[in-house]
Amino acid sequence: MQLNPLKTLASDAQDEAILGLFETDPNRARSFSASTGDLLFDYSKTQITDEVRKALIALCDEAGLDSRRAAMFDGEKINETEGRAVLHTALRNLDGGPVEVDGLDVMPDVLDTLQRMRVFAEEVRGGAVTGAGGPFTDVVNIGIGGSDLGPVMATHALSPYHDGPRLHYVSNVDGAHIADTLRQLDPTRTLVIVASKTFTTIETMTNARTARAWMEDGGGDPGKQFAAVSSALDKTQAFGIPQERVFGFADWVGGRYSVWGPVGLPVMIAVGSNAFDAFLRGGQAMDVHFRAADWVESMPVMLALVGIWHRQVLGHASRAVLPYDQRLLRLPAYFQQLEMESNGKSVAMDGNTLTIPSGPVVWGEPGTNGQHAFYQLIHQGTDVIPCEFMVAAEGHEPELTHHHRLLLANCLAQSEALMRGRSLGEARQRMAEKGLEGDELERQARHRVFPGNRPSTTLMYPMLTPFVLGQIIALYEHRVFVEGVLLGINSFDQWGVELGKELATSLGPIVDGEESATGKDGSTAALVAYAMRHRDQ
Numbered sequence: 001m002q003l004n005p006l007k008t009l010a011s012d013a014q015d016e017a018i019l020g021l022f023e024t025d026p027n028r029a030r031s032f033s034a035s036t037g038d039l040l041f042d043y044s045k046t047q048i049t050d051e052v053r054k055a056l057i058a059l060c061d062e063a064g065l066d067s068r069r070a071a072m073f074d075g076e077k078i079n080e081t082e083g084r085a086v087l088h089t090a091l092r093n094l095d096g097g098p099v100e101v102d103g104l105d106v107m108p109d110v111l112d113t114l115q116r117m118r119v120f121a122e123e124v125r126g127g128a129v130t131g132a133g134g135p136f137t138d139v140v141n142i143g144i145g146g147s148d149l150g151p152v153m154a155t156h157a158l159s160p161y162h163d164g165p166r167l168h169y170v171s172n173v174d175g176a177h178i179a180d181t182l183r184q185l186d187p188t189r190t191l192v193i194v195a196s197k198t199f200t201t202i203e204t205m206t207n208a209r210t211a212r213a214w215m216e217d218g219g220g221d222p223g224k225q226f227a228a229v230s231s232a233l234d235k236t237q238a239f240g241i242p243q244e245r246v247f248g249f250a251d252w253v254g255g256r257y258s259v260w261g262p263v264g265l266p267v268m269i270a271v272g273s274n275a276f277d278a279f280l281r282g283g284q285a286m287d288v289h290f291r292a293a294d295w296v297e298s299m300p301v302m303l304a305l306v307g308i309w310h311r312q313v314l315g316h317a318s319r320a321v322l323p324y325d326q327r328l329l330r331l332p333a334y335f336q337q338l339e340m341e342s343n344g345k346s347v348a349m350d351g352n353t354l355t356i357p358s359g360p361v362v363w364g365e366p367g368t369n370g371q372h373a374f375y376q377l378i379h380q381g382t383d384v385i386p387c388e389f390m391v392a393a394e395g396h397e398p399e400l401t402h403h404h405r406l407l408l409a410n411c412l413a414q415s416e417a418l419m420r421g422r423s424l425g426e427a428r429q430r431m432a433e434k435g436l437e438g439d440e441l442e443r444q445a446r447h448r449v450f451p452g453n454r455p456s457t458t459l460m461y462p463m464l465t466p467f468v469l470g471q472i473i474a475l476y477e478h479r480v481f482v483e484g485v486l487l488g489i490n491s492f493d494q495w496g497v498e499l500g501k502e503l504a505t506s507l508g509p510i511v512d513g514e515e516s517a518t519g520k521d522g523s524t525a526a527l528v529a530y531a532m533r534h535r536d537q
């Protein structure tokens with residue numbers, strides 16, 4: 001990626017006041033935003049000018065984004081380090097045409113599995129399939145990473161539509177997670193879904209075995225009360241899950257992109273197959289937009305280019321995701337995996353070391369809570385943190401519209417405050433109005449200065465419906481894809497998680513006391529010794 005022209009523009013833009021850009025261009029809010037359907041992405045509160053945008057858009061052509069996008073949708077093996085196609089878009093291709101991998105149309109299988117999911121979900125919801133003790137009251141999804149974060153996020157997001165059994169998610173291998181979850185449940189009326197693409201993930205398999213023992217001990221029937229979601233059908237069988245309760249998916253669905261398929265089964269059980277279909281349709285609508293719109297009109301492309309501008313050009317190391325939507329409380333965690341596992345890489349597709357920064361740290365919390373926690377640093381800290389706000393025009397609680405208006409006002413106030421700031425002169429004036437004078441006035445005023453000119457974007461949507469959620473998730477997936485193409489990396493592998501897994505395996509017998517820590521570094525050996533000393537007391 002050729003960043004030099006952009007770096008030059010960036011040094012000019014450094015002194016450019018964002019607020020001033022609105023004065024010189026009264027149409028800025030409109031011309032520096034993108035929309036599709038009812039979604040609006042406003043990036044006007046950044047230092048991106050016409051010239052900068054042109055230079056950013058040129059990167060798309062330079063990187064061959066057009067052909068990379070076609071390659072993804074056409075089922076080419078763009079995940080080169082794993083030799084796989086990348087086709088999560090096929091999972092939401094509800095009325096699209098055939099999608100081929102190795103010359104075979106994958107859509108019949110996709111639609112068949114979707115139909116099996118619908119039937120099963122409705123049977124669970126309606127009580128046609130039951131546990132040993134009667135209709136299911138609770139569903140426990142056991143999975144981690146992409147087999148957990150998507151469904152957890154979507155379950156919270158769609159709570160106004162949740163009319164199925166109660167849902168619980170167990171991910172951590174920490175026994176506290178499964179113990180605290182199962183303690184409240186009836187083992188004869190709980191359905192357990194084991195979700196693991198590989199069906200080897202140690203956390204998930206350990207939790208699945210614990211859940212099975214709990215069910216057997218409590219009079220439940222794992223033969224009737226377990227289902228599996230996986231790409232490894234031999235392993236689900238070996239675990240003893242009946243074939244008709246297994247929902248498979250192909251290796252061209254990456255874990256962090258998998259919520260659209262069988263991994264979304266718990267969500268479908270919670271909200272019903274119609275609402276889940278609406279979620280898929282939202283994702284599909286974003287695909288259609290992404291494939292058709294010019295770069296400047298394309299919401300995913302512009303979201304990605306804003307990201308490139310802030311991270312790779314201006315060097316801001318992190319980006320905050322700030323949904324002013326309590327039901328999106330797990331969205332930042334979901335985006336953390338989506339963005340950081342996809343684009344947190346320092347080797348380019350061709351094996352060369354990346355000469356520009358990788359994707360940023362992604363973090364966040366819903367507003368307004370974050371305002372009372374970390375916004376201090378966002379407003380007055382020494383680092384600039386580009387903020388990505390998101391908010392609905394309307395909430396789901398018609399009787400509480402005054403809450404929603406306050407929420408909206410707070411969201412808009414934060415982006416305005418970040419941009420506007422408060423000068424020393426204004427701060428002095430305030431202190432003078434409070435009756436301060438001289439050195440004390442000066443000292444107090446300095447603490448009340450806001451540098452301002454801090455960039456943010458805002459994504460607005462009418463209301464958080466299943467369709468809108470689908471649009472938002474697909475929007476960010478494509479954003480990650482575009483950023484990855486511009487960086488020249490493979491966004492669809494995750495080799496960086498392997499070393500820790502290998503070392504955990506080798507440490508297992510040492511922590512169990514079966515092997516000595518000889519050969520381990522001094523710190524690791526001392527920490528193991530501490531744990532052994534204390535548990536033996």
Ligand SMILES: O=P(O)(O)OC[C@H]1O[C@](O)(CO)[C@@H](O)[C@@H]1O
Pocket residue numbers: 144145146147195196197198199200201204255256341494497
């Ligand atoms: O679905 P699985 O195979 O259990 O994997 C869970 C998660 O583990 C990872 O491989 C990372 O460790 C993720 O990419 C994935 O989402």
